[in-house]
Amino acid sequence: MGEIRKGRQTPTQSVVRPYSSTYGAEAVEIYNSTGRTTQEWQELLLSDILAVNEDGLWVHTKFGYSVPRRNGKNEIVVIREMYGLKRGERILHTAHRTTTTHSAWERLSNLLKKANIEVVSSYKAFGKEHLEVEGGGIIEFRTRTSKGGLGEGFDLLIIDEAQEYQDDQESALKYVVTDSKNPQTIFCGTPPTPVSSGTVFTKFRKSTLEGRNVNSGWAEWSVEEQTNPRDIEAWYETNPSLGTVFTERSVTDEIGTDDVDFNIQRLGLWIRYNQKSAISETEWNELKLENKPELAGELFVGVKYSKHGNVVMSVASKTQDEKIFIECIDCREVRAGDTWMLAYLKGWKARKVVIDGASGQQLLKEEMREYGIKNSYLPTVKEIIAANAKFEQGLYQKNIVHSGQPSLVQAVSNCEKRAIGTNGGFGYKEMKEEIEIALLDSVILAYWACSESKTKKRKQRISC
Numbered sequence: 001m002g003e004i005r006k007g008r009q010t011p012t013q014s015v016v017r018p019y020s021s022t023y024g025a026e027a028v029e030i031y032n033s034t035g036r037t038t039q040e041w042q043e044l045l046l047s048d049i050l051a052v053n054e055d056g057l058w059v060h061t062k063f064g065y066s067v068p069r070r071n072g073k074n075e076i077v078v079i080r081e082m083y084g085l086k087r088g089e090r091i092l093h094t095a096h097r098t099t100t101t102h103s104a105w106e107r108l109s110n111l112l113k114k115a116n117i118e119v120v121s122s123y124k125a126f127g128k129e130h131l132e133v134e135g136g137g138i139i140e141f142r143t144r145t146s147k148g149g150l151g152e153g154f155d156l157l158i159i160d161e162a163q164e165y166q167d168d169q170e171s172a173l174k175y176v177v178t179d180s181k182n183p184q185t186i187f188c189g190t191p192p193t194p195v196s197s198g199t200v201f202t203k204f205r206k207s208t209l210e211g212r213n214v215n216s217g218w219a220e221w222s223v224e225e226q227t228n229p230r231d232i233e234a235w236y237e238t239n240p241s242l243g244t245v246f247t248e249r250s251v252t253d254e255i256g257t258d259d260v261d262f263n264i265q266r267l268g269l270w271i272r273y274n275q276k277s278a279i280s281e282t283e284w285n286e287l288k289l290e291n292k293p294e295l296a297g298e299l300f301v302g303v304k305y306s307k308h309g310n311v312v313m314s315v316a317s318k319t320q321d322e323k324i325f326i327e328c329i330d331c332r333e334v335r336a337g338d339t340w341m342l343a344y345l346k347g348w349k350a351r352k353v354v355i356d357g358a359s360g361q362q363l364l365k366e367e368m369r370e371y372g373i374k375n376s377y378l379p380t381v382k383e384i385i386a387a388n389a390k391f392e393q394g395l396y397q398k399n400i401v402h403s404g405q406p407s408l409v410q411a412v413s414n415c416e417k418r419a420i421g422t423n424g425g426f427g428y429k430e431m432k433e434e435i436e437i438a439l440l441d442s443v444i445l446a447y448w449a450c451s452e453s454k455t456k457k458r459k460q461r462i463s464c
Contacts, residue, residue, distance in 0.1 A: 007235070007242035009041040011065075011219040012268075015208050016422040019051035019059045026050075027083035031075075034114035038079070041240035045076055045219055049186065050083070057182050060217035064162065064187035064204050067221050068268045071241040077158055077188050078108055082115065085137030089155040092176055094144045096164035096198075098127050101141040104160065105129035108139070144169045155180040162189030162201040170200045191222070191270045193261065205270070210417045211424030222268030224418075225433065229255045229262045238268045272416070272431060279395065281413035287395075288404040294320040298351040300453065302445025303341065303364065305357025306438035309334050313341050314439075315350075316446035323401045324394065324450050326443040328408050331436060338364050345373050351453065352377055354445040356384065357438075379445070385425030387448035394447060402443075411439040 024047030028038050038046075051059040067073040077093075084091050095101045105124060109131060112119055121132035129141035140154075144165070154176050159165050165187070177183035189201055208218040221238045228234075235251050236242055242251070254266060263269035297318030305311045312331045319325050332340060338360070345353060345368065353368070353376045355361040365376045379387065394400045402408065411430070415437060418429040428444075430437040 005236065005243050007041075007071075007239040007244075008221065008237050009039075009240055010044065012221050012223075012237060013209065013419050014048075014217075014219040014422045015211070015419055015424055016048045016217050016219075017051070017059045017215070018423065019048075019053065021052050022047045023050040023052065023083065024048075027079050030082050030086060030115055030117075031079045031111070033116070034111050036111075038075070039072070039241060039244060042072065042076055042079070046079060048217055048219065049076070049080060058184045059215070061183055061215040062185045062187070062204070062213065063217040063219075064189075064201065064208065065219040066190055066201075066205070066268060066270075068239055068266050069190060070246055071221075071239055072245055073188055074104070074107070074160070077160065077186065078104070078111060080156070080186060081108055081139060081158070082111060082117070084156050085112070085131075085133045085139060086117065086135070088136040089138075090153065090180075091137075091139040091156040091158065092152070092154040092173075093139060093141045093158040094160060094173065095141075096144060096161040098143045100161055101129060101143055102126055105131070105141045144173070152176055153179045155183060157183075157185040159185065159187045159201075160189070162187040163192040163196045163198050164189075165198040165200040167199060191264050191268055193264055194271070202270070206417075209419040210426050211419075218419075220268060220270075222270060223263065224429070226260065226263050226269060227267055229259055229266075234267055239266070275416065275431065277413050277431060278415050278417050278428065279412050281409060283395065284402075284409060284412045285404070287398060287400050287402055289325075289401050293325040293401060293403075295325060296320045297450070298453070299348050300446050300449040301345065301348070301350045301353040302442040302447070302449065303353065303355045303357075303361075304438040304442040304445060305334060305355075305360040306436060306441075307359075308436060308438070309359075310436055310438055311338075311341070311357070311360060312436070312438040312442040313344065314442040314446045315348075316443070316450035318450060319401065323399055324447055325401050326447050327403055328405055328439050328443060331407070331439060334360055338367055342367060342371050342373070346371055351375060352449045354379055354449045356441065356445060377449070381421065382425075383448075384427065385420050387444050388420075388425075388427050390448050390451055391444045394451065399451075400447065407436075408439050408443065411435055411437055415440060 027046055028043050049063050053059050118134040120134055123130035127143055132138045157177050207213050208216045295317045300316045302314045310331055311334050313329045316324055316326045355364050361378050368376045414431045414435045415428040416431050417426045420427045428440055
């Protein structure tokens with residue numbers, strides 16, 4: 001019998017702050033003493049959640065994660081709670097439904113008994129569940145309301161069923177950990193459906209992936225766009241417990257007539273509901289030139305090979321008033337070859353040609369060398385992150401100008417941010433399938449190369 005195939009153990013998208021120490025292994029040890037065994041993905045996630053800095057404080061004061069249903073995401077919460085109780089934390093566990101909080105109380109009570117952690121006080125009334133362990137650790141279970149938690153103080157706040165977490169509830173609950181010397185809030189849920197009432201989870205995810213939350217972490221298992229429900233590879237990519245907790249056969253039985261619901265519940269798809277572009281058309285049009293720019297600098301080129309089988313080439317150059325003019329040259333199918341780009345590059349003698357996209361960057365670099373074209377450059381992931389940050393800065397500072405190309409306007413005004421790496425870096429992706437985001441990516445590469453360059457000074461002539 002061959003080795004059982006398992007789902008992807010690392011998140012498809014995550015943001016994790018740097019750390020060198022964690023209590024994750026200690027928490028796992030407590031849980032495994034119950035006779036259960038944690039999975040690899042759970043151990044990795046707990047390591048991130050329980051990471052501490054040099055002062056012994058949580059690296060992530062807020063941490064959110066999203067995993068498709070039946071993968072064991074609630075085990076993460078119960079492991080964190082068991083560890084917290086052992087270290088004497090005051091914990092508030094909240095959920096959308098009373099049945100959920102009661103089930104969480106029952107599960108934790110059972111595991112504490114199996115771990116030989118003495119419970120000195122227990123109260124199981126629906127909606128008012130309570131546990132206290134030897135050493136002073138206390139946990140309260142509450143159904144969320146707009147007033148719940150006010151006037152109480154805790155060290156750890158659990159937001160279960162986070163997709164239903166509403167703004168007014170957050171206003172009441174976010175202050176319950178303020179007085180703690182080492183507070184932490186954990187959001188646990190699935191992507192919202194069309195009938196989900198909450199907005200906080202979605203906003204937290206977006207701001208964390210975009211790097212706007214200083215002390216926050218995020219992890220998710222998801223597809224980027226709606227996917228065929230019968231795509232088995234997508235099942236394994238988005239379900240870390242596939243092969244251990246449930247099987248391909250059970251997933252097959254879940255497939256019905258509602259492809260969108262399957263994508264949300266089983267593949268972790270985050271549907272975009274009335275989402276605004278990361279760059280608005282109005283914001284972009286404010287940078288449009290009415291007349292041809294007066295260029296004063298050298299030419300810089302950005303080339304992007306896209307996942308859709310296209311390649312885009314753009315240029316950037318400094319203007320007389322110290323801004324940077326950007327423009328797309330063309331977008332063509334990769335299978336058409338690179339001759340058209342080489343023809344442009346041969347005549348331009350650009351100072352730098354930045355090429356990105358694994359599908360063709362190495363080949364173009366070699367072809368440029370054969371044509372006698374120098375200054376090709378393949379950026380690192382770190383540099384791609386820096387390029388996107390630089391471009392965003394240029395937008396805010398209005399250091400960018402353009403001619404208003406319709407295709408570029410369409411790409412720019414229909415984009416959203418995507419995480420690159422786990423340290424808050426970002427790039428852009430299209431909001432609509434028909435949009436070619438490579439148009440934006442290529443001008444960003446050109447802009448970055450141009451902005452990083454130092455203008456060559458001309459020798460001043462002095463006459464007597």
